Amino acid sequence: MAVRFKWLAHGEGLPMPVRQSRAAAGHDLAAALGEDEVMTLAPGERALVPCGFALALPEGYEAQVRPRSGLAARFGVTVLNAPGTVDADYRGEVKVILVNHGAEPFAIRRGDRIAQMVFAAVPDLALESVQELEETDRGANGFGSTGMAG
Numbered sequence: 001m002a003v004r005f006k007w008l009a010h011g012e013g014l015p016m017p018v019r020q021s022r023a024a025a026g027h028d029l030a031a032a033l034g035e036d037e038v039m040t041l042a043p044g045e046r047a048l049v050p051c052g053f054a055l056a057l058p059e060g061y062e063a064q065v066r067p068r069s070g071l072a073a074r075f076g077v078t079v080l081n082a083p084g085t086v087d088a089d090y091r092g093e094v095k096v097i098l099v100n101h102g103a104e105p106f107a108i109r110r111g112d113r114i115a116q117m118v119f120a121a122v123p124d125l126a127l128e129s130v131q132e133l134e135e136t137d138r139g140a141n142g143f144g145s146t147g148m149a150g
């Protein structure tokens with residue numbers, strides 16, 4: 001199934017988001033900054049990084065904006081709201097909320113691949129209000145109730 005994709009003016013000239021290997025789950029997202037622009041995230045700082053395109057996803061799908069593990073492992077840079085949610089009815093620019101949890105400033109330039117986008121199906125479930133819920137073995141136990149030791 002196709003996802004309709006439209007470059008915005010400042011995105012023109014960038015490569016399309018691409019899967020870096022044949023069966024990769026994510027399309028890498030490049031920063032659509034100006035040609036000579038450098039966006040620097042100080043330690044602890046966050047920024048909205050423009051991707052330079054808009055989408056029209058088929059209804060019943062979302063695009064998730066996820067971190068790249070290399071940036072997280074090497075620099076402590078990740079997507080603050082991971083996984084970001086791009087709704088099927090959103091027609092604005094896709095952006096990445098990047099945060100620097102590392103100890104060093106992190107510089108971003110035009111075309112740098114700073115995150116990845118994974119398409120996912122969203123089941124069309126509706127909430128139904130009831131008085132009682134079916135019982136289960138777990139019941140209300142959660143939040144570590146099964147312990148940690150192996």
Ligand SMILES: O=c1ccn([C@H]2C[C@H](O)[C@@H](COP(=O)(O)OP(=O)(O)OP(=O)(O)O)O2)c(=O)[nH]1
Binds near residue numbers: 093096
């Ligand atoms: O990482 C993200 C997250 C969101 N969006 C865009 C697409 C999404 O459809 C819209 C709204 O996102 P979300 O629902 O997460 O934010 P909100 O704070 O609930 O805003 P709204 O009230 O507009 O829904 O913002 C992005 O481009 N990147």
Ligand SMILES: [Mg+2]
């Ligand atoms: Mg919302």
